[in-house]
Amino acid sequence: SSELTQDPAVSVALGQTVRITCQGDSLRSFYASWYQQKPGQAPVLVIYSKTNRPSGIPDRFSGSSSGNTASLTITGAQAEDEADYYCNSRDSSGNHWVFGGGTKLTVL
């Protein structure tokens, strides 16, 4: 399968923890990466190679993976974390990339 499945929308209370998940068969073979996108802006990498965080990304963002599911966790969500989040990986061929449908995160 070349699909990555995400919940369309998730909400979290300010300061609480939220987990955003991404499911797909290709995640058994290839690393997931996660991107944050705010309205009118380009996507920004927040997690790569399942668990790594680029410089400049707050340590409240973390990643994990098990089997066919990758997860992005925000511990102590802030108002500025309200955005769309996309997972990404390669498909089973390794030559195509695929994005999840995206999860809209609302911080209440």
Added chain:
Amino acid sequence: QVQVVESGGGVVQPGRSLRLSCAASGFTFTSYVMHWVRQAPGKGLEWVVVISSDGRNKYYADSVTGRFTISRDNSKNTLYLQMNSLRAEDTAVYYCARTVGNGYFDYWGQGTLVTVSS
């Protein structure tokens, strides 16, 4: 600093062609795999195409195969996307992005809007 800047978007009629460019700077362009990713209005990200660092290998999404062609001019640090037989469903912001390591996108341009409409 690393920069990728897209250009060439605009309004085009269905069935016509358009060529997008992506000017890269601040890194050794010849060493990186490059992609085009698009986003239709109000929709999610869709991967379109990838080209290897030397330009020899190219892979396309099924939705654009046979209509779009990716190329690069490493002497000019520029990536291209030739889009033919455009359809309304190709309307989107087109982003140029590079991948590193295990294939994650570390830098993105700001995108260029392509609108296919009569």
